[in-house]
Amino acid sequence: MKRNLSRLTIPYVVWMALFVVAPIIMVVIYAFTSAEGGFTFANFASMGTYAVVFTRSFKLALIATIVCLLIGYPVSYMMSKEGPGFQRIAMVLIMLPMWINFLLRTYSWMSILENNGLLNQLFQKIGLIALYNGIFGTNLEFFPMLNTQGAVVLGMVYNYLPFMILPIYSVIVKLDGSLLEAARDLGANNFNVFRRVILPLSLPGVLSGITMVFVPSVSTFAISKMLGGGTELLLGDLIEQQFLGGAYNPQLGAAISLVMMVIVVVCMVVMNRFGEGEEQAVML
Amino acid sequence: MKKRNSTFNRVFTFLVFLFLYAPILLLIVFSFNAGESSTVWQGFSFHWYRELFQDRLIMRSVYTTLLVSLLATIIATFAGTFAAIGFYSLRRRQRHLLTTVNNIPMMNADIVTGVAMCLFFVAFFSGWSSFATWVNGIQSVFELPTRLTLGFGTLLIAHISFNIPYVILSVSPKLRQMDKNLVDAAMDLGCTWFQAFWKVILPEIKPGIVSGALTAFTMSVDDFIISYFTAGSSSSTLAMTIYGMTKKRVTPEINAISTLLFITVLALLVITNIREARMEQLEQRRRDLPTATAAEAAKYSSPSSSRLPAMLGAGAAAALVICAIWVAGRNAGKPVVNVCSWGEYIDETLITQFEEETGIMVNYQTAESNEALYSLLKSGAGDYDVVVPSDYMISQLIEEDMLEELNYDNIPNFALVSDRFKNLPYDPDNRYTVPYAWGTIGIIYNADMVDEPITSWDAMFSTENAGNVLMFRNSRDAMATALLKLGYSLNTTDEAELREAKELLAQAKRDGVYQSFVMDEVYQKMEGGNAAISAYYAGDYLSMLDNTDEPLEFVVPEEGSNWFVDAMCVLKDAPHKEEAEAWINFIASTEANLANMDYIWYASPNEEALEQYPAYYEELYEEELDPEIYEIMAASQETLDRCQMYLVLPYETRSLYNKLWTELGI
Numbered sequence: 001m002k003r004n005l006s007r008l009t010i011p012y013v014v015w016m017a018l019f020v021v022a023p024i025i026m027v028v029i030y031a032f033t034s035a036e037g038g039f040t041f042a043n044f045a046s047m048g049t050y051a052v053v054f055t056r057s058f059k060l061a062l063i064a065t066i067v068c069l070l071i072g073y074p075v076s077y078m079m080s081k082e083g084p085g086f087q088r089i090a091m092v093l094i095m096l097p098m099w100i101n102f103l104l105r106t107y108s109w110m111s112i113l114e115n116n117g118l119l120n121q122l123f124q125k126i127g128l129i130a131l132y133n134g135i136f137g138t139n140l141e142f143f144p145m146l147n148t149q150g151a152v153v154l155g156m157v158y159n160y161l162p163f164m165i166l167p168i169y170s171v172i173v174k175l176d177g178s179l180l181e182a183a184r185d186l187g188a189n190n191f192n193v194f195r196r197v198i199l200p201l202s203l204p205g206v207l208s209g210i211t212m213v214f215v216p217s218v219s220t221f222a223i224s225k226m227l228g229g230g231t232e233l234l235l236g237d238l239i240e241q242q243f244l245g246g247a248y249n250p251q252l253g254a255a256i257s258l259v260m261m262v263i264v265v266v267c268m269v270v271m272n273r274f275g276e277g278e279e280q281a282v283m284l
Numbered sequence: 285m286k287k288r289n290s291t292f293n294r295v296f297t298f299l300v301f302l303f304l305y306a307p308i309l310l311l312i313v314f315s316f317n318a319g320e321s322s323t324v325w326q327g328f329s330f331h332w333y334r335e336l337f338q339d340r341l342i343m344r345s346v347y348t349t350l351l352v353s354l355l356a357t358i359i360a361t362f363a364g365t366f367a368a369i370g371f372y373s374l375r376r377r378q379r380h381l382l383t384t385v386n387n388i389p390m391m392n393a394d395i396v397t398g399v400a401m402c403l404f405f406v407a408f409f410s411g412w413s414s415f416a417t418w419v420n421g422i423q424s425v426f427e428l429p430t431r432l433t434l435g436f437g438t439l440l441i442a443h444i445s446f447n448i449p450y451v452i453l454s455v456s457p458k459l460r461q462m463d464k465n466l467v468d469a470a471m472d473l474g475c476t477w478f479q480a481f482w483k484v485i486l487p488e489i490k491p492g493i494v495s496g497a498l499t500a501f502t503m504s505v506d507d508f509i510i511s512y513f514t515a516g517s518s519s520s521t522l523a524m525t526i527y528g529m530t531k532k533r534v535t536p537e538i539n540a541i542s543t544l545l546f547i548t549v550l551a552l553l554v555i556t557n558i559r560e561a562r563m564e565q566l567e568q569r570r571r572d573l574p575t576a577t578a579a580e581a582a583k584y585s586s587p588s589s590s591r592l593p594a595m596l597g598a599g600a601a602a603a604l605v606i607c608a609i610w611v612a613g614r615n616a617g618k619p620v621v622n623v624c625s626w627g628e629y630i631d632e633t634l635i636t637q638f639e640e641e642t643g644i645m646v647n648y649q650t651a652e653s654n655e656a657l658y659s660l661l662k663s664g665a666g667d668y669d670v671v672v673p674s675d676y677m678i679s680q681l682i683e684e685d686m687l688e689e690l691n692y693d694n695i696p697n698f699a700l701v702s703d704r705f706k707n708l709p710y711d712p713d714n715r716y717t718v719p720y721a722w723g724t725i726g727i728i729y730n731a732d733m734v735d736e737p738i739t740s741w742d743a744m745f746s747t748e749n750a751g752n753v754l755m756f757r758n759s760r761d762a763m764a765t766a767l768l769k770l771g772y773s774l775n776t777t778d779e780a781e782l783r784e785a786k787e788l789l790a791q792a793k794r795d796g797v798y799q800s801f802v803m804d805e806v807y808q809k810m811e812g813g814n815a816a817i818s819a820y821y822a823g824d825y826l827s828m829l830d831n832t833d834e835p836l837e838f839v840v841p842e843e844g845s846n847w848f849v850d851a852m853c854v855l856k857d858a859p860h861k862e863e864a865e866a867w868i869n870f871i872a873s874t875e876a877n878l879a880n881m882d883y884i885w886y887a888s889p890n891e892e893a894l895e896q897y898p899a900y901y902e903e904l905y906e907e908e909l910d911p912e913i914y915e916i917m918a919a920s921q922e923t924l925d926r927c928q929m930y931l932v933l934p935y936e937t938r939s940l941y942n943k944l945w946t947e948l949g950i
Contacts, residue, residue, distance in 0.1 A: 008370030009382065012363060012448070019445040020388050023400030026407065052950050075300050078293045085561045090297075092553045097304055098502045099549050100311065100542045101523050107534065108307030110805065111323045114814045118310070144751070147800045158303065174461075208453075212390065219393030229800030230757050231793055233949035236393060241949075243399050243663075244656045247759070247942035250399070250663065257396040264391060 030254035043255035050238060050256065057235040058263075060149060061217035064156035065164075068213045069206065071157070072164030076205075077198075079165075080173040087173070094162045102159055106226050109155060113146040113227070120145070147229030155223035156213075163212035171205030172198070211268055218264065235260055308546070315539035321831035322536065323812035332540040339537055341632060341648055345525040346541060352436070352511075352521065353504035356443035361497040363444070364451025369485065371452065372459045386453070389446045397446065398513035399663070405438050405514065406664035431859075433667050434516025442514040443504050450503060451496035458492035459485075505545075517622040517668045518647045528650025529627030530804045532824065532884075620645040621863040624657065625672040626850075629721075631883035638870050644863045653758060653803075661686060661855070668855055669864040672720050675710040675849050676760070679932030687716045688854045694865040697872035704921070705849060705889040709931055717851035718868050719889035721880070723822045724919050724927060725761065725846045728806075731835040733816035741769035741841045743817055745792045754809060754818035755789070757801035759945035760930060761846070762789060765819050768843045775931040779940060786944040793948070810836060822916050823886035829913075838916050840923055847919065847927040849889065887918035894918055 034040040079090050097105065112118045120142040123129050133140055145151060175198065183193045221236030228234075233241075235256070242253025289297075315333075319326030336342060371379055389397060409432045416428035462485070470480040486493075508523035515524065526538055627650040635646050649668070651657040654677040660666035661681075673681065681687050692698055698718055705719045729738045734749060744753060744765050756762040764774050766785035776782065792798065799815050806824070809815040811832040825838040852871065854864045870876060877893035878900050880886075888894055897918075901909040915923075933941065 005373035006370055008366045009374065010370075012367035012370065013382070015363070015445070015448070016385050019401070019404075019441060021385065023397070023404040024388065024392070026403040027396060027400045030403065049947075050950065071300060074293070075297055078289050078297050081289055084564070085557075088557045088561065089554075090301075092550075092557065093301060094304070095498065095502055096546070096550060096553070097308055098506045099546050100308055101508070101526050101538075102506060103508070103523070103526055103530070104311055104534070104538065104542055105307050107322065107805075107808070108310045110808060111310065111812070112307060114323070114809070114812060116812050116814045117323075158307070161300075161304070170457075215391055215393070219395065221395070225757070225801075226805060229798070231798060231801055231949070233946075236395065237949065238946070239393065239395055241942075241946060243395060244659050245653070245758075247946055248655060248659050248662070249942060250659075253399070254396075257393060261392060261396070268391065 027254045027257060030251055031258045032255075033251055035249075035251060043252050044259070046252070047255070047259060053233050053235055053238050054260075054263075056232065057218050060153055060234065061156065061214050064153050064160070064217045065210055065214045067153065067157050068161050068164040069210065072161055072209060073168055073206070076165050076169035076172055079169055080175075091166075091169070094165055098162065103222060105158070106155055106223060109151075109158065110146060110226055113151055113154075115142045115144060115146065117146070119143075146227060147231070149228065149232070151227040152224050152234075155227040156217045156220065159220075159223065160213040160216055163216075164209040167208045167212065168202060168205040171202045175201055207271060210271065214267075215264055218260065311539050312543045312546070315536055315543045317536060319831045320533075320536060320827070321807070321811045322534075322539070323808050323814075324832055326831070332536040333544075335535075336537045336540045336544075339632060340635065342522070342525060342537055342541055345520050345522045346545075348436075348519045349505060349521040349523070352439055352443055352519075353501050355440055356447050356504050357497050357501040359440075360444050360447035360500050361451050361493060364448045364496060364500075365455050365489070365493055367448065368452045368455040368459060368489075369481075371456060386449045389449050394507070394509040398442075398510040401438075401442050401445075401510065402434075402513035402663050402665045405434060409433070409664075433518075434514060434665060436515075436519045439511060439515045439519060439521075442510050443507070446507070446510060447500035447504060450499045451493070454496035454499065455489055455492040458489040462488045513663070513665050515665075517624065517649060517666055518620075520649050525627070525650065527652055530652050532626055532628040533804050533807050533827065535628060618643065618645050619860065619863050620647060621670060621860050621867050622647045622649070622668045623670045623672075623867065624649045624651055624660075624666060624668040625720075626650055627652075629672070629884055629886075631879045634871070634876050634879060638867060642866055642870070644866060646867065655758065667859075669858040669860045670852055670854055670867055672850050672852050674930070675708065675851070676930035676932050678717060678851060678853060679710040681853070682711065682716055683932060686856050688856050688858060688861065689715045690718070690854060690868070691865060694862065695869040695872065697869050700872060700874060700890045700892060702889055702891040702894065704924075708849060709929060710849075711851070717853050718872050719849050719851045720871065721823075721884065721886035722847065722849040722889055723886045723917070724840055724923065725764070725819065725848070726822055726825070726838050726840040727817060728810055728820050728825045728828070728836055728838050729817045730810065730813060730815075731837050733813070737837065738817065738839055739842050741765055741843050743841075744819055745769060745788060745797060747792075747795050747797055749816050750796045751799055752816035753792075753797050754800060754802045754806055754815050754820075755798050756819055757803050759941050761819070762801070762948075763941065763944070764846050764930075768841070768845065771843065774846055774928045775933065777934060777937045782937070782940060782944060786948060790948055807831075810834070821886075822919070823884060826885040826913060826917055840919065840926065844926040844928065846930060847924050848930065850886075881917075885917060 031043055032039055032041070034042060079087055082090070110117075114120070120129075123143060129140055129142065132138065132143075179197055179201075180193055183197045188196065218234075219236045219239070220234065221240040224230070224232070224234040224237055230237075237245075239253050239256050239260075241247040242249045242256065314322050314325075316328050316330070317326055318329035318331060371382060374382065392400075412432055413430050416430040419428050420430070466484050466488070467480050470484045471477065475483065506523070508521075508527055511521045512524055512527065515521065520528075522541070526534060529535065529538070621644055623646055625648070629650070630648070632648075635648055638644065639646060649666075651660060651666075654674050657666070657671060657673055658677060658680070661668075661671070678687070692714075695718060701719055705722065707714050711717045727738055727741070727743060729743070731737070733752060734743075743749065744755065756765070763782070763785050766788045767774055767776060767781070770781070770785055770788065772778075772781045772785065799809070802809065802818070806818050806820050807828060810818055811828055811834065813832075813834045822838060822840075825836065828836055852868045854861055854868075858864055871880075872890065874890055874892045874896070877888035877890040878897060881888045881893060881897055882900065882904065888897075898909045898911075898914060919927075
């Protein structure tokens, strides 16, 4: 029976080869092409200039991923302990924000974090700003929150948190309860049950959560524009500038994308080694 | 065995949900705002919901979004499920390889995927074109179309391609959890393979399929960048429409449609969940008390009720598809014209009026900036008939032989254009363009937040207002402010001068002068009193005034400034040239110019319309038009004499601009 079934992959393989692999090859070709059409390495020669941008993007994406993990894991864990009705509703509520365009949601954050925004008005009303000024002898009218790297990280966490929660939750909720009982029967306390049973078993979910948060965070371009003030570029901005924005140079854009892709893939491969050959990402 | 959560844990979970929903609540609240601002509350109203249903552009894009997402989800769910079953039966090594390929769309930045697909489709189309010509040449039995274009088809292919991996990822684990012997047992007992699939595999993996489909649908709705590069000129999704607006302003109608979508989906999902939960309870009870409630349970779990949500979904899907066929059928064979302009840059009743008068359908799309438009045209993603770029971009397009000469006999209304706007440097002999609107750049400032009125570009670089200044987020305009302050020409090609200008900006950036680099975020920031000074366009200053109590002022600084013209042109080899000229002629009429001027607050190049506007305004709003406002909108010749136009820069200088701009951002 198995032989028959494997034929089912043929249409899929053809489709993916045509519409996923072939376009990627186009990008690779572009990366090694000069504006005039000849073969060149020149697009990679200037890569050193952008090292700062690479470092900044990877740093912010890493922080965002860690924050997502720190929030996402406990939430998934707690969700899995609630009743089935609550779990279902919670799952839906986590997906639902994506039905509103990310641009609009990010705009919304702008008006919350602005100097004159909702949060600062709230802080003013409850006297937090006055209190802060009293303690530190400063003379602030508001807390500057927007246009900082912190705001960019917040934007990333906000947009990609669901991608962390969903895979972790889907793994934890399927854990075999008898394993936990067995561990307890054998004398493990709560902490040890978590550390030696739950955590290792949920690792596949954690790994795919990390991938799904880290990759879009590294390549985002709207979030840094709107929440970061657009004064410090991220990789996504740099690529977007070459393809869409004020600095049209698709060859350079392709080269930067290629370098980014390679780094990301290397990171993921290394990380998956970590997961003891757990070869498949898990989602939902 | 399971311990319930402590109060602390519940509070934590609640806070996380609050975090996820706070911005959405805000967005919903502002969809009921009476004014256009998204920060200043101006009273409750359903105004934007009424506007929404008259806004063809948005309604059409909502429809495209839903249709493409639905079709892509259905196809991807089928394909992905079967592929996952196929995966499952492969040997480990083959499976590993395929899983890697499957992860590519997710490991790849969206923008790269989008551009890659666009490059691929365009390359394929040009290959196809030569192939079709060859085939048509050697035989005459049938004729292949030689010209393929991006459109709904390519959009759908792109969406299917990025959706399949999500389906596979969520179906695969369910397959692995399934007992492998079940299928064999079923087949041993005489099932055909299809029966085994239907009765054994499918129920086992159903939760995976459902969640895969849900994820795929959500991803499709949320996607912007891949659609942007693959949709071509005839279809645009909601996300694309929103993005196109970001050069000018995102209207609250978008908040309204988002609210509606959000609430519909919420309601559907809640209903489905409640039903499922009730079903499960009954199931449970039936198991506990086999006889007593069996009848009752049977009543509730009869197929008709358990499939209600599915039937609702299928019904909605069918309705949408029928709608699609109907719309396609109704418009098939009708002449069309594909227009690309800026977001919020036309009074949309004009589109309807044009369609009724001429029977020509208008596909109206928007780009985010001149540069974005250029890259759309260059990469082949935009095959429009009419575009409305600004002066310097027009020169560049002419230089690269991308525009078609107009037949002015078909555009009699061109005679109405004031002589001031004819034969301008970008089109010296007026062979390619008909002006659309014009305006100036200046400094907008909040009189309460600065010590004295601003008169000079110095304000954009002095530390006096550090942290309260907004700078353009596009290279040409940002560099222009620095060149003006330094007293150099806006069109200088001197590398030293340009470097000096960039250094001025970089120094100000290091000194913390700039709060941020903005395009349409400027509205939110100036209207809400979050920033004191901003360089921006005159027309947009005027629409800010409608929405704020902040004392905003506008000045064209003493050193002079830039004045610009946006003009309509037809692209080379446009398939609908005559329709395009009909559209241009219609828009150039005095009535259309008056309506447009009133809607977009940019001045018209039509002499009559310019003269009549104050009277038109008075009649419409029953109050006199403030002459100062009129002067800001349609600057006097005196002011224009102090301003320079942008000219197209030579290739080397453009590359230098790109380089300097990127350096500034690093």
